[in-house]
Amino acid sequence: MPFLSALVLGVGVLCLIDLVLTVGVIRRLRTHEEMLAARPGVSPPIVLPPGATIGAFSAVSTDGVHVSAETLTAPALVGVFSPDCPACGDRLPQFAERARSYPGGRGSVLAVLVGTEEEVAAQRRALEPVALVLVEEYGTGVTKALRVQGFPSLALLDGHGRVLASGSTLADLDVLPASA
Known part of the structure; x- marks a missing residue:
């Protein structure tokens, strides 16, 4: 029985550590998402921008x-x-x-x-x-x-x-x- 109790306690601690790490990863991802969203001009222009000259055609x-x-x-x-x-x-x-x-x-x-x-x-x-x-x-x-x-x-x-x-x-x- 003591072995089973120790095993259950060990699994419980492992699950708790996993939960804490998962919450930390989610927070980091949200922070990175906010940082990326705040960057202006991240996406490339869909067509030549103002000031550029059209190529030959x-x-x-x-x-x-x-x-x-x-x-x-x-x-x-x-x-x-x-x-x-x-x-x-x-x-x-x-x-x-x-x-x-x-x-x-x-x-x-x-x-x-x-x-x-x-x-x-x-x-x-x-x-x-x-x-x-x-x-x-x-x-x-x-x-x-x-x-x-x-x-x-x-x-x-x-x-x-x-x-x-x-x-x-x-x-x-x-x-x-x-x-x-």
């Missing part, structure tokens, strides 16, 4: 208009969307509405659809009345030139290919830096 829109970094000589609104992106379903109609009233009209708005013609057919129909639509594979053309890392990616460009504002929401485009 050349493409033909779905209606036959040649578009390149060199043809963007006026401020341009650019939106990059994917059919597999849930947020794109919400932002695409908002982008189309903004494009309707964008200065310079349809020729100053680029809508880039990443996917096959079949995959982007509905998005294409929604955007063609208000934008020059480009259909391309991810990592080519405009997605490469803007260094797109996710969807949707939105940008305002000046007439020299410099990014004035960028992000994943239209509100991000409304925040222009003081030097713009």
